[in-house]
Amino acid sequence: MPEITEQAPATEAAAAPRSLWGDAWRDLRRNPIFYISAVLILFLVLISIWPSLLTGTSPYACDLGRSQQGPAPGHPFGFTTQGCDVYARTVYGARASVVVGICTTLLAALLGCVFGGLAGFFGGWWDAVLSRIGDIFFGIPVLLGGIVFLSVIKGGSIFTVVLLMSVLGWPQIARIARSAVISAKQQDYVQAARALGASTPRMLLRHIAPNALAPVIVVATIALGTYISLEATLSFLGVGLKPPTVSWGIDISSAATQIRNAPHMLLWPAGALSITVLAFIMLGDAVRDALNGVNYSVSAGETLAVLGESGSGKSVTAQAIMGILDMPPAKIPRGEIRFRGEDMLTMSADARRRLRGAKIAMIFQDALSSLNPVLTVGYQLGEMFRVHQGLSKKAALAKAVELMDRVKIPAARSRAGDFPHQFSGGMRQRIMIAMALALEPDLIIADEPTTALDVTVQAQVMDLLAELQAEYHMGLILITHDLGVVADVADKIAVMYAGRIVETAPVHELYKNPAHPYTRGLLDSIPRLDQKGQELYAIKGLPPNLLNIPQGCAFHPRCPKAQDLCRTDTPALHTLGEGRRSACHFWKETVNG
Amino acid sequence: MAEPVKAVAADGREPILQVRGLVKHFPLTRGVLVKKQVGAVKAVDGVSFDLYRGETLGIVGESGCGKSTVAKLLMNLERATAGEVFYRGEDITKLSGRALKAVRRNIQMVFQDPYTSLNPRMTVGDIIGEPFEIHPEVAPKGDRRRKVQELLDVVGLNPEYLNRYPHQFSGGQRQRIGIARGLALNPEIIICDEPVSALDVSVQAQVINLMDRLQQEYDLSYLFIAHDLSIVRHISDRVGVMYLGRMAEIGTDAEIYDHPTHPYTQALLSAVPVPDPEAREGRDRIILTGDVPSPADPPSGCRFRTRCWKAEERCATETPELAVPVRFRDEASPAAHPSACHFAEVRDVVGAA
Numbered sequence: 001m002p003e004i005t006e007q008a009p010a011t012e013a014a015a016a017p018r019s020l021w022g023d024a025w026r027d028l029r030r031n032p033i034f035y036i037s038a039v040l041i042l043f044l045v046l047i048s049i050w051p052s053l054l055t056g057t058s059p060y061a062c063d064l065g066r067s068q069q070g071p072a073p074g075h076p077f078g079f080t081t082q083g084c085d086v087y088a089r090t091v092y093g094a095r096a097s098v099v100v101g102i103c104t105t106l107l108a109a110l111l112g113c114v115f116g117g118l119a120g121f122f123g124g125w126w127d128a129v130l131s132r133i134g135d136i137f138f139g140i141p142v143l144l145g146g147i148v149f150l151s152v153i154k155g156g157s158i159f160t161v162v163l164l165m166s167v168l169g170w171p172q173i174a175r176i177a178r179s180a181v182i183s184a185k186q187q188d189y190v191q192a193a194r195a196l197g198a199s200t201p202r203m204l205l206r207h208i209a210p211n212a213l214a215p216v217i218v219v220a221t222i223a224l225g226t227y228i229s230l231e232a233t234l235s236f237l238g239v240g241l242k243p244p245t246v247s248w249g250i251d252i253s254s255a256a257t258q259i260r261n262a263p264h265m266l267l268w269p270a271g272a273l274s275i276t277v278l279a280f281i282m283l284g285d286a287v288r289d290a291l292n293g294v295n296y297s298v299s300a301g302e303t304l305a306v307l308g309e310s311g312s313g314k315s316v317t318a319q320a321i322m323g324i325l326d327m328p329p330a331k332i333p334r335g336e337i338r339f340r341g342e343d344m345l346t347m348s349a350d351a352r353r354r355l356r357g358a359k360i361a362m363i364f365q366d367a368l369s370s371l372n373p374v375l376t377v378g379y380q381l382g383e384m385f386r387v388h389q390g391l392s393k394k395a396a397l398a399k400a401v402e403l404m405d406r407v408k409i410p411a412a413r414s415r416a417g418d419f420p421h422q423f424s425g426g427m428r429q430r431i432m433i434a435m436a437l438a439l440e441p442d443l444i445i446a447d448e449p450t451t452a453l454d455v456t457v458q459a460q461v462m463d464l465l466a467e468l469q470a471e472y473h474m475g476l477i478l479i480t481h482d483l484g485v486v487a488d489v490a491d492k493i494a495v496m497y498a499g500r501i502v503e504t505a506p507v508h509e510l511y512k513n514p515a516h517p518y519t520r521g522l523l524d525s526i527p528r529l530d531q532k533g534q535e536l537y538a539i540k541g542l543p544p545n546l547l548n549i550p551q552g553c554a555f556h557p558r559c560p561k562a563q564d565l566c567r568t569d570t571p572a573l574h575t576l577g578e579g580r581r582s583a584c585h586f587w588k589e590t591v592n593g
Numbered sequence: 594m595a596e597p598v599k600a601v602a603a604d605g606r607e608p609i610l611q612v613r614g615l616v617k618h619f620p621l622t623r624g625v626l627v628k629k630q631v632g633a634v635k636a637v638d639g640v641s642f643d644l645y646r647g648e649t650l651g652i653v654g655e656s657g658c659g660k661s662t663v664a665k666l667l668m669n670l671e672r673a674t675a676g677e678v679f680y681r682g683e684d685i686t687k688l689s690g691r692a693l694k695a696v697r698r699n700i701q702m703v704f705q706d707p708y709t710s711l712n713p714r715m716t717v718g719d720i721i722g723e724p725f726e727i728h729p730e731v732a733p734k735g736d737r738r739r740k741v742q743e744l745l746d747v748v749g750l751n752p753e754y755l756n757r758y759p760h761q762f763s764g765g766q767r768q769r770i771g772i773a774r775g776l777a778l779n780p781e782i783i784i785c786d787e788p789v790s791a792l793d794v795s796v797q798a799q800v801i802n803l804m805d806r807l808q809q810e811y812d813l814s815y816l817f818i819a820h821d822l823s824i825v826r827h828i829s830d831r832v833g834v835m836y837l838g839r840m841a842e843i844g845t846d847a848e849i850y851d852h853p854t855h856p857y858t859q860a861l862l863s864a865v866p867v868p869d870p871e872a873r874e875g876r877d878r879i880i881l882t883g884d885v886p887s888p889a890d891p892p893s894g895c896r897f898r899t900r901c902w903k904a905e906e907r908c909a910t911e912t913p914e915l916a917v918p919v920r921f922r923d924e925a926s927p928a929a930h931p932s933a934c935h936f937a938e939v940r941d942v943v944g945a946a
């Protein structure tokens with residue numbers, strides 16, 4: 001066997017190095033919201049540094065004689081009660097907001113990262129003490145705390161306001177930092193660094209901090225907008241910034257009492273404040289989308305790869321389900337899938353959903369995330385009967401207990417009051433089966449129902465499924481990647497590759513004599529007793545990215561039998577005999593070895 | 594206290610790692626500031642085995658039985674509650690600082706999840722080069738780039754990929770990167786905790802073949818942890834079966850798979866789906882009842898007795914020792930291998946013998 005390297009063309013395409021930060025930046029630049037907010041913020045920063053760029057009038061040049069007058073030449077927004085120029089004051093007011101917002105955020109983020117990071121990294125006493133301190137501050141509503149402290153210390157300078165708001169605001173960031181550090185700390189790459197003998201500072205700086213930073217950046221950007229409106233609120237209430245500092249909050253406050261006489265005095269500072277806060281919130285949103293978007297696109301790519309290999313994959317797209325339904329493994333006679341004569345592929349999404357709820361039930365791999373963690377199992381099972389059959393609470397619970405008995409959950413009556421997390425993985429999967437049964441479906445689609453379970457528990461659950469299936473005469477579509485499970489329970493098999501069915505066959509024939517090179521490769525790569533010590537057969541290359549399926553036969557880059565024809569023409573699903581089909585141009589040659 | 598036994602395998606190989614009475618209890622605590630211990634998760638509770646030079650010892654068992662904890666104890670990522678791990682005659686569980694760092698050069702690890710075991714914000718070159726930064730004596734600075742490229746080549750990846758990030762690789766490729774990092778310091782022992790469990794079926798075989806090749810090339814000893822019994826059999830010379838923090842049975846792969854004498858091993862083997870529909874009817878399937886008990890409150894005596902169909906009085910009162918059962922002791926049969934059961938007997942569940 002030639003040495004196999006995984007340099008499939010699909011990955012060659014991803015040529016240049018792409019860091020996660022780079023990806024986030026690229027996503028950000030594609031987001032129009034980011035541009036709008038960035039331009040606004042840049043503008044704000046500029047005028048807070050050089051307000052004279054926009055106005056030649058001083059915000060302090062007041063003329064009591066023009067008190068509350070409307071717009072006049074050279075004074076487009078009119079005058080305040082003191083007779084100052086509203087336009088100039090609005091322009092100059094930006095400085096207080098921007099400075100307070102940015103300084104508070106930086107200080108709060110610094111405090112939050114240090115305390116939250118230490119608490120998360122060292123755990124134990126550090127965590128207990130630091131988290132307790134954080135909780136005390138966190139318990140104080142920032143606004144209320146601000147009012148009380150600022151009235152006592154009779155503050156008023158930008159410095160005191162920033163200091164106070166960051167002292168009250170850091171715990172929010174610390175919480176995020178702490179949990180980000182804890183989750184980064186538990187990652188295997190940190191363990192791997194330790195196993196190599198890395199020092200503590202190295203682990204913190206090189207492995208944990210860069211990975212914990214993203215969520216902190218997101219909350220900090222969003223917090224910035226909040227701090228700006230908070231400063232305005234405090235100034236409005238008269239405890240924040242004090243004249244002679246120019247602040248939108250102060251001006252809004254003095255304008256508010258005169259709203260009937262001179263609404264123009266309120267309009268401009270209030271509008272400027274709203275736009276500023278909005279700009280920062282938009283920026284925060286865009287940053288969050290970009291940073292999370294990376295995770296999403298990575299996991300999407302990863303999931304797609306698994307999807308190809310395991311036939312229909314973990315997160316089954318509706319499309320994939322329908323694909324299987326159109327070509328069911330023979331447990332389900334074709335007529336039942338063309339439900340009531342309707343073709344499920346052309347049915348409206350709504351009709352399909354209704355159909356699936358009533359007659360087709362699904363069981364997923366991850367039972368824990370499919371159950372509501374805050375409701376008891378009995379309640380959730382009973383809900384099916386309350387909603388669908390209108391039973392009373394008591395009758396529904398009795399039904400639920402009956403079902404739990406059916407799926408062999410010991411002491412069903414007393415356990416009906418337990419919550420999902422109190423059950424073991426195998427028991428939870430039984431509960432999922434019970435839920436599926438409650439609907440009395442004609443068909444159960446089980447998507448990797450036992451993959452997350454241990455072999456002995458897996459055997460119990462598969463046994464139960466087979467038993468119930470016989471008893472209720474249900475169809476069962478089992479989506480799995482485990483060739484062993486398939487051999488154990490299936491009657492017929494459909495093999496999927498890159499989102500398409502490539503072979504269908506009765507189980508015995510498939511294992512004895514596969515008619516598609518992919519199936520043959522899969523079977524050959526199972527370790528076998530009589531070949532111990534030899535190299536395992538390995539299908540070369542990687543499952544394709546579903547967004548970039550090779551031309552012609554999707555399997556051709558990995559196929560030992562591929563010819564020129566395979567690179568250009570997509571093979572049809574040829575019928576070879578009763579229930580046997582293969583999507584390979586060379587199925588004859590394949591069947592014959 | 595156990596001494597490093599100067600045992601030598603039948604074929605003259607000497608043990609490179611000797612594990613004696615290894616115990617790890619994770620305290621269960623209550624209270625926030627003042628922590629009060631209210632119990633302990635007995636994750637590993639008295640495990641002993643030897644690893645011979647150049648061999649692969651497979652460890653199987655269901656999740657939660659303590660396999661990963663054993664791996665972490667061997668790697669000193671967790672402190673053992675009791676017991677010893679002898680490497681070159683030295684108990685490494687008590688080491689710290691410089692001495693520990695030195696041992697770490699020789700014992701490395703490959704992790705289960707190729708998605709979480711590589712730092713997503715470091716380039717592949719930095720990841721594989723990190724061992725050299727931590728142990729600068731291994732490779733002079735100017736030499737490192739070349740070394741990293743060599744390692745990439747050894748694990749079958751394009752050496753030009755140096756500047757890419759982990760998310761630009763598939764699961765199988767990432768696992769190769771993890772293996773390259775493990776090889777960097779030229780270790781003697783590699784602990785593999787479920788190295789292929791997270792990979793697609795067709796890619797598993799590629800990685801297993803790579804590991805096989807590297808073992809021969811570099812004379813590595815593997816401790817290969819997995820829950821997939823067929824993969825373990827394929828790669829292992831010997832196999833140990835764990836249940837609830839203890840070793841139930843240990844022996845060569847043929848002894849364990851074809852002549853299991855411990856009821857748990859028999860149940861485990863019989864539960865493995867066999868990829869052969871013809872075998873469906875003929876198989877002796879043992880469907881166990883109940884769940885694995887909590888390791889915080891394990892049964893007395895034999896750990897398996899709550900699910901064992903052969904359990905008797907004695908199983909609750911007397912802990913069966915991991916030793917060759919008396920009845921087989923004088924035989925030269927494959928049944929004569931250590932099994933922690935009072936009533937050990939052969940039962941061919943796989944239909945292989």
Ligand SMILES: Nc1ncnc2c1ncn2[C@@H]1O[C@H](COP(=O)(O)OP(=O)(O)O)[C@@H](O)[C@H]1O
Pocket residue numbers: 619634635636654655656657658659660661662663888
């Ligand atoms: N850090 C920890 N704290 C408390 N309990 C733990 C910890 N790590 C593992 N355990 C427990 O120890 C037992 C063995 O775990 P583990 O070694 O991971 O098993 P395996 O690898 O065989 O699945 C499990 O019950 C697990 O919950």
Ligand code: SF4
Pocket residue numbers: 516517518553554555556557559560561562563566571583584585586587
């Ligand atoms: S059509 Fe060609 S490439 Fe596709 S499986 Fe058949 S032989 Fe291989």
Ligand code: SF4
Pocket residue numbers: 855856857895896897898899901902903904905908913933934935936937
């Ligand atoms: S010692 Fe008893 S309980 Fe344990 S495995 Fe043997 S027969 Fe079963």
Ligand SMILES: [Mg+2]
Pocket residue numbers: 657660661662787
């Ligand atoms: Mg584990």
